[in-house]
Amino acid sequence: MYIRLGSCHTIIVSSPGMAKEFLLTHDHVFQYRRPSTITKILTNGSTIGQSSGPLWRQLRKICMTGLFSTKCIHSFQAVRMKEINEKGEKGARHLKQIVDDIFEAFATVIIGDYVPSLWWVSKLQGVEAPLHDLRKRMKQFAQEILDEHRRDNATTDHQDSTYNDKPKDFIDVLLSERLDDESGKLSDDTIEAVLYNLLAAGTDTTSVTLQWAMAELLRNPKLMKHAQDELDTVFGTDRVVEESDLQHLPYLQATIKETFRFHPAAAFLIPHMSLKSCQVAGYSLPPKTQVIVNLWAMGRNSDVWERPLEFDPECFLEHPEIDWNGSSFELLPFGSGRWSCPGQPLAELVIQLALAHLVHSFDWSLPNQQEPHTLDMSDKFGLSLPRAQPLHAVAHPRLPTHLY
Ligand code: HEM
Numbered sequence: 175m176y177i178r179l180g181s182c183h184t185i186i187v188s189s190p191g192m193a194k195e196f197l198l199t200h201d202h203v204f205q206y207r208r209p210s211t212i213t214k215i216l217t218n219g220s221t222i223g224q225s226s227g228p229l230w231r232q233l234r235k236i237c238m239t240g241l242f243s244t245k246c247i248h249s250f251q252a253v254r255m256k257e258i259n260e261k262g263e264k265g266a267r268h269l270k271q272i273v274d275d276i277f278e279a280f281a282t283v284i285i286g287d288y289v290p291s292l293w294w295v296s297k298l299q300g301v302e303a304p305l306h307d308l309r310k311r312m313k314q315f316a317q318e319i320l321d322e323h324r325r326d327n328a329t330t331d332h333q334d335s336t337y338n339d340k341p342k343d344f345i346d347v348l349l350s351e352r353l354d355d356e357s358g359k360l361s362d363d364t365i366e367a368v369l370y371n372l373l374a375a376g377t378d379t380t381s382v383t384l385q386w387a388m389a390e391l392l393r394n395p396k397l398m399k400h401a402q403d404e405l406d407t408v409f410g411t412d413r414v415v416e417e418s419d420l421q422h423l424p425y426l427q428a429t430i431k432e433t434f435r436f437h438p439a440a441a442f443l444i445p446h447m448s449l450k451s452c453q454v455a456g457y458s459l460p461p462k463t464q465v466i467v468n469l470w471a472m473g474r475n476s477d478v479w480e481r482p483l484e485f486d487p488e489c490f491l492e493h494p495e496i497d498w499n500g501s502s503f504e505l506l507p508f509g510s511g512r513w514s515c516p517g518q519p520l521a522e523l524v525i526q527l528a529l530a531h532l533v534h535s536f537d538w539s540l541p542n543q544q545e546p547h548t549l550d551m552s553d554k555f556g557l558s559l560p561r562a563q564p565l566h567a568v569a570h571p572r573l574p575t576h577l578y
Pocket residue numbers: 222223224225234371372373375376377379380383439440442443444445506507508509510512513514515516517518520521525
């Protein structure tokens with residue numbers, strides 16, 4: 175579909191064939207990502223997510239080989255457990271407030287971003303002052319964390335033989351990264367921007383996906399029973415789920431794929447823009463054409479899916495070759511190719527593990543004896559695609575008491 179967003183030629187893609195054209199065949203032409211007013215103010219242009227230049231390439235490399243490598247994700251396990259045990263900390267609440275404010279900021283439509291000649295309307299909108307204030311709070315909070323890590327680092331014995339085995343967190347990894355051009359370490363501004371970028375891109379997407387998966391299972395007790403039977407067969411009922419057994423749960427994986435199809439946490443991929451004119455599927459597109467891949471519409475496309483408006487994990491059991499790793503263009507929850515989500519390995523681990531724990535450890539019901547089929551399944555538009563109504567459910571332990 176072609177539309178004009180202000181002065182910008184825009185193509186909206188909602189079929190796997192066209193997604194492949196733009197994300198694979200012509201991805202070298204659609205390389206540019208236009209930073210918005212919000213990212214310019216909040217991140218000073220020094221982060222991933224919106225940019226596409228040398229710093230973006232460097233940061234992506236750090237994500238792929240450092241932060242989200244198998245070794246690093248494994249080492250974060252200790253940090254995850256520590257954080258779970260220290261829940262409710264004041265710092266965590268402060269950080270949550272900042273992340274909530276970032277989400278609210280991203281939901282603002284700034285007219286000048288779509289119609290550059292109307293930049294002055296943005297000034298009248300009065301959005302910039304609160305963004306600068308938020309940026310100040312983000313900077314102050316991140317600086318405290320960086321200073322704390324530097325102090326800890328200064329008192330650590332790096333020659334100690336156990337040093338390399340000590341758990342490191344995201345900040346430790348970023349502080350130790352050197353830029354390829356040997357201009358030195360990443361600047362504090364860049365680390366701060368990457369940190370918030372990871373938080374904004376990683377927290378809501380993961381929790382929204384989990385909420386939708388649980389809502390669909392609560393709404394359809396037969397599917398919940400199927401998932402529980404599979405978990406009981408693999409783990410029994412006298413131990414809890416472990417990371418190492420997740421690959422033996424095809425029904426759970428099919429349920430997560432179906433959740434990605436029906437409720438994609440990112441309704442749209444981040445828009446890309448062409449640097450020069452090009453021909454795509456017989457159409458001539460001028461330079462600076464923007465392309466937006468609509469994952470929500472693709473998941474409901476009746477040319478692709480047999481029963482698009484029905485939540486049924488079976489379709490992925492029948493087609494196990496359809497994967498979420500970016501090679502099956504009908505299911506692209508994390509995007510595809512050079513632009514795809516660098517946090518995918520962490521996200522898929524956390525979602526599978528959390529859903530398996532919730533379903534295996536508890537039976538679930540809706541409060542006040544509400545009938546499952548009456549559960550409200552409407553969504554609301556935002557940076558991610560959350561439920562319009564919060565999900566309330568009652569958990570009933572189903573494993574021996576000593577396991578809780
Ligand atoms: C269910 C969970 C998640 C989903 C569905 C998801 C989805 C996406 C999508 C669709 C994109 C844009 C890809 C494109 O435009 O082609 C993206 C980008 C990104 N995601 Fe995720 N994501 C998830 C979790 C995470 C996590 C856990 C992290 C990190 C902690 C993360 C970090 C990022 C970053 C940094 C980018 C920007 C990449 C770039 O600009 O090159 N995401 N994600």
